[in-house]
Amino acid sequence: MHHNKHIQKMQPRIKPKPSNLQNTKYRTSIGDRFQNYLGLHAHALFSSLGRLLKTPFTSMITIIVLAITISLATGFYVLLINVEQFSDKLESSHYISLFLKHDINDADGLKLAEQIQKSAAVKTVKLVTKTTALEEFKHFSGIGESLNILDKNPLPTVIQVLPTNIFEDSVEVQQLIDALGRLDEVELVQMDMRWVQRLQSIVDLAKRGVFLLSIVLSLAVLFIMGNTIRLELENRRDEVLIAKLVGATYAFIQRPFLYTGFWFGGFAGLSAWIIVSLILLGLQEPIEHLSLLYDGKFTVLFLSVSESLILLFVASILGVTGAWIVLHYQLRQMTLE
Amino acid sequence: MLIFDKVTKNYQNTGDVLQNISFQMLRGEMAFLTGHSGAGKSTLLKLIAIMEYCTRGQVLLNGRNLNHAKEHHIPYIRRKLGLIFQDYKLLQDRTVFDNVALPLIISGYGNQEVKRRVRASLDKVGLLGKEKKYPFSLSGGEQQRVGIARAVVNKPSLIIADEPTGSLDPELSSEVMHLFEQFQQVGVTVLIATHDINLINRLGYRVLTLDHGQLVVS
Ligand SMILES: Nc1ncnc2c1ncn2[C@@H]1O[C@H](COP(=O)(O)OP(=O)(O)O)[C@@H](O)[C@H]1O
Ligand SMILES: [Mg+2]
Numbered sequence: 424m425h426h427n428k429h430i431q432k433m434q435p436r437i438k439p440k441p442s443n444l445q446n447t448k449y450r451t452s453i454g455d456r457f458q459n460y461l462g463l464h465a466h467a468l469f470s471s472l473g474r475l476l477k478t479p480f481t482s483m484i485t486i487i488v489l490a491i492t493i494s495l496a497t498g499f500y501v502l503l504i505n506v507e508q509f510s511d512k513l514e515s516s517h518y519i520s521l522f523l524k525h526d527i528n529d530a531d532g533l534k535l536a537e538q539i540q541k542s543a544a545v546k547t548v549k550l551v552t553k554t555t556a557l558e559e560f561k562h563f564s565g566i567g568e569s570l571n572i573l574d575k576n577p578l579p580t581v582i583q584v585l586p587t588n589i590f591e592d593s594v595e596v597q598q599l600i601d602a603l604g605r606l607d608e609v610e611l612v613q614m615d616m617r618w619v620q621r622l623q624s625i626v627d628l629a630k631r632g633v634f635l636l637s638i639v640l641s642l643a644v645l646f647i648m649g650n651t652i653r654l655e656l657e658n659r660r661d662e663v664l665i666a667k668l669v670g671a672t673y674a675f676i677q678r679p680f681l682y683t684g685f686w687f688g689g690f691a692g693l694s695a696w697i698i699v700s701l702i703l704l705g706l707q708e709p710i711e712h713l714s715l716l717y718d719g720k721f722t723v724l725f726l727s728v729s730e731s732l733i734l735l736f737v738a739s740i741l742g743v744t745g746a747w748i749v750l751h752y753q754l755r756q757m758t759l760e
Numbered sequence: 761m762l763i764f765d766k767v768t769k770n771y772q773n774t775g776d777v778l779q780n781i782s783f784q785m786l787r788g789e790m791a792f793l794t795g796h797s798g799a800g801k802s803t804l805l806k807l808i809a810i811m812e813y814c815t816r817g818q819v820l821l822n823g824r825n826l827n828h829a830k831e832h833h834i835p836y837i838r839r840k841l842g843l844i845f846q847d848y849k850l851l852q853d854r855t856v857f858d859n860v861a862l863p864l865i866i867s868g869y870g871n872q873e874v875k876r877r878v879r880a881s882l883d884k885v886g887l888l889g890k891e892k893k894y895p896f897s898l899s900g901g902e903q904q905r906v907g908i909a910r911a912v913v914n915k916p917s918l919i920i921a922d923e924p925t926g927s928l929d930p931e932l933s934s935e936v937m938h939l940f941e942q943f944q945q946v947g948v949t950v951l952i953a954t955h956d957i958n959l960i961n962r963l964g965y966r967v968l969t970l971d972h973g974q975l976v977v978s
Contacts, residue, residue, distance in 0.1 A: 459870045665849050669863040670839035758811065
């Protein structure tokens with residue numbers, strides 16, 4: 424039969440290529456195709472933005488919900504880097520304080536300090552002579568004048584010793600403390616590093632907590648985003664189904680929705696950045712005022728440029744991912760009727 | 761071109777909707793698919809558009825077994841089909857131009873080529889000049905012609921239409937049918953599901969009649 428022969432000829436598989444290549448291959452170069460492809464992306468990028476702006480109120484609500492979720496994680500992170508900075512600044516508390524006996528004068532104190540400095544377990548030594556101690560005390564206590572009635576300086580010479588390894592090897596520090604305590608000149612050894620260590624371990628714990636919290640909040644972002652895209656998909660059901668029927672690939676159908684996820688995520692990240700920065704701005708003055716009372720070493724740390732970029736990047740990626748997960752499952756299930 | 765080979769379609773809740781259907785269509789042939797409501801016409805067309813898969817037997821399109829078409833090949837197979845529906849399935853929030861351009865954009869054509877082809881296609885169905893209109897502002901007959909323009913804009917080798925004149929009056933119906941004849945004359949294969957017996961008889965093309973899922977030999 425004639426048509427059978429014809430069918431035999433058609434037997435080679437239809438190549439998975441656009442069907443009308445035969446009509447266009449002389450006109451459409453690879454460069455043009457690439458340009459068309461880029462055009463499709465650009466179109467999807469801006470049309471999804473346009474769509475988002477078309478319903479400003481609903482978009483806004485979604486973005487705010489996302490932004491609050493993201494700013495929770497970001498806020499805890501910023502809190503943490505600030506606390507960590509605080510504990511680093513508290514290096515002074517890592518000092519071992521040696522209160523020398525009363526009959527030790529400033530010159531002997533200096534000699535002793537130099538001697539201690541030679542030990543490998545010691546990083547730096549600071550000498551606070553009787554005179555300077557008194558002056559500082561006068562200055563800070565605010566009762567300077569009344570101290571003049573004392574005919575003898577009641578304050579001891581103090582040597583502050585910063586151990587080489589403050590955390591890594593507490594046995595070594597303990598040995599150093601013991602050795603310093605055995606010195607004849609020393610009246611009292613004091614080191615309250617336990618609370619510094621405690622703070623450090625709290626920070627470590629909090630870091631883990633923030634990490635886990637971030638995972639949970641990221642999941643929340645994925646779910647919120649996914650649900651938003653699911654609704655959007657439902658609203659544009661006809662469009663999706665018709666596109667599918669006239670030969671759209673999943674990639675083509677997904678593209679605008681993925682860009683929607685990108686925009687939502689990006690805007691939410693930006694909003695979260697603004698929320699966190701505003702909160703920090705609000706706290707900056709009282710915190711720095713407070714820190715003045717503690718040597719004024721503490722300044723509020725904001726998100727750095729790279730951290731801000733990472734925030735935006737992660738937020739956009741979460742948006743796209745949330746959209747993608749829903750699209751992956753929903754698109755394949757959508758059929759006419 | 762198109763071969764149905766002992767095709768049975770079973771729906772779990774309705775049973776065998778198509779039973780042991782076998783027929784072939786040659787390239788450039790035009791045929792009507794008819795039968796009572798619920799006979800299985802739409803189901804048969806859905807098998808060709810890979811909106812459904814047959815339960816037994818095979819559907820071959822250009823020698824390719826559609827049951828074995830890989831998911832990522834399906835879009836490319838559909839691009840060779842022109843699908844037309846009773847309810848037109850136009851995007852109401854897009855202009856006539858955008859509706860017709862959709863298959864071309866999907867296939868990755870450039871702007872110039874899209875414009876050229878959309879114009880040509882609209883010209884063929886007599887709607888040139890209505891590019892900027894929205895479907896809801898057009899009459900039923902015009903909307904169906906937009907649907908047809910969209911179906912043929914990609915130059916398909918097979919057009920399948922499911923009750924394309926179902927919601928049109930007799931005069932518009934024959935206009936639409938005339939369009940199909942024109943496509944057939946330039947070598948396109950056309951399969952139209954309809955129960956408009958008058959029209960079928962008047963035009964005198966091949967008729968495939970379905971009765972409760974079975975092909976009636978005439
Ligand atoms: N998705 C489906 N699931 C179950 N039964 C279906 C489905 N689609 C159609 N049917 C049944 O198949 C039969 C044929 O339907 P259809 O092909 O639409 O007939 P026609 O188009 O000839 O009116 C009907 O009895 C209908 O109820
Ligand atoms: Mg039907």
